[in-house]
Amino acid sequence: MKALDELTFDNRFARLGDAFSTHVLPEPLDEPRLVVASKAAMALLDLDPAVAETPVFAELFGGHKLWAEAEPRAMVYSGHQFGGYTPQLGDGRGMLLGEVYNQAGEHWDLHLKGAGMTPYSRMGDGRAVLRSSIREFLASEALHALGIPSSRALCVIGSSTPVWREKQERGAMVLRLAQSHIRFGHFEYFYYTKKPEQHAELAEHVLNLHYPECREQPEPYLAMFREIVERNAEMIAKWQAYGFCHGVMNTDNMSILGITFDFGPFAFLDDFDAHFICNHSDHEGRYSFSNQVPIGQWNLSALAQALTPFISVDALKEALGLYLPFYQAHYLDLMRRRLGLITAEDGDQKLVEGLLKLMQNSGVDYTLFFRRLGDESPELAVKRLRDDFVDLAGFDAWAELYKARVARDGDDSQEQRRERMHAVNPLYILRNYLAQNAIAAAEAGDYSEVRRLHEVLSKPFEEQAGMEQYAQRPPDWGKHLEISCSS
DSSP states (O other): OBOGGGOEEOOTTGGGOTTTEEEOOOOOOSSOEEEEEOHHHHHHTTBOGGGGGSHHHHHHTTTSOOOTTOOOEEEOOOEEETTEEESOOOOSSEEEEEEEEOTTSOEEEEEEETOOOOTTOTTSOSOEEHHHHHHHHHHHHHHHHHTOOBOEEEEEEEOSOEEESSSEEEEEEEEEEESOOOBHHHHHHHHHTTOHHHHHHHHHHHHHHHOGGGGGSSSHHHHHHHHHHHHHHHHHHHHHHHTEEOSOOOGGGOBTTOOBOOOSSOEEOSBOOTTOOOBTTOTTOTTOGGGHHHHHHHHHHHHHHHTTTTSOHHHHHHHHTTHHHHHHHHHHHHHHHHTTOOSOOTTHHHHHHHHHHHHTTTTOBHHHHHHHHTTSOHHHHHHHHGGGOSOHHHHHHHHHHHHHHHHHHOOOOHHHHHHHHHTTSOSOOOOHHHHHHHHHHHHTTOOHHHHHHHHHHTSTTSOOTTOGGGGSOOOGGGGSOOBOSOO
């Protein structure tokens, strides 16, 4: 294991030069202190977990110190925000401190969010507040534990620095990790500003460093785009299967690696609602839960437009046509497993759709339904879950179809079935009210709840002794929390 001064830097993005990013320095937080750290994320950098408790850890990730080898840069990009194109965005409150490679040879960006003003801050102060930093930390690590591709979070550093949003809050920084922080919006920026040399340089950078296997294909850029299409289809399939709503699927929030990125007013579904809108600023419902699938395709189309200098329009259209089949295949595979099915039948899509239609407006807890479905035999489970539904006759009809489908599927024991289903159906998810409880305690100076919740969510499929309160249905107030982009 390494100490903090033993990290090995290789700042590949910084070497692209000033057309791609601007040199900046973090603005230090007052009285930096550790709120929470992820041992699993620290392991990606081969860091000894004990260093998180040292003063230098909070000083480094609170903006007071910097490695000599680090080259902090604010990246420039553009993007479509709520469907409208914004010509220039960029890292307005974050910066890429540098790239580190570990003993396995993996490169990881160190990206510090809330580090102060940059040339791309526009009207903002460049700061992040404690509540949003905690939410991003918990979401990053919780999604990873569920098997959903995501950026990672190393730590949150709190402070006494006052920051004004709707009210005065405390500033914080979150250190996030990803193998790249390049977005769809990077390609859009160089395409629409008509900078072909830099545009080509960016494409080469991404191809060589992140999709080197595509070099072996007859059309490397087309092969790369197809891979991006499939990665995004798989990521969104997992969002839908686990009830995750991102909230701000602008193209500048879409990763070129197909990972969940830039957490804002996200939420997991409590009661199932296909029309759920988690961002109270999203007045038209553009990024509602059910719209995430078509918006994913819309965003990929915007990226495709920015790749037309490298790939023919016909080839791009053909690759985009793979998105929905990829999505449907990944989604149905996971939903079959969530229902405890081993084989595939043509009617499985209708079985899933029929269940979700019954869940709609019935107040059925999306996560706990699937968990409890695996607790007992199909006959006993559907009998116990029946009272959660408004349309009892409709549920009874679905239950008969489900029991018959399971009977055709195989002859494993209930213990095997339970083990299989519990391995894909979490008991613990990051419900908004749980995050809010942890945030309220942290804002009062008690970080124990944030750390406890992080530990519980790091093992979402395992029943954990003494943690029953984290597996309960939310109280009524917890279902109606308004979350905005304000952070």
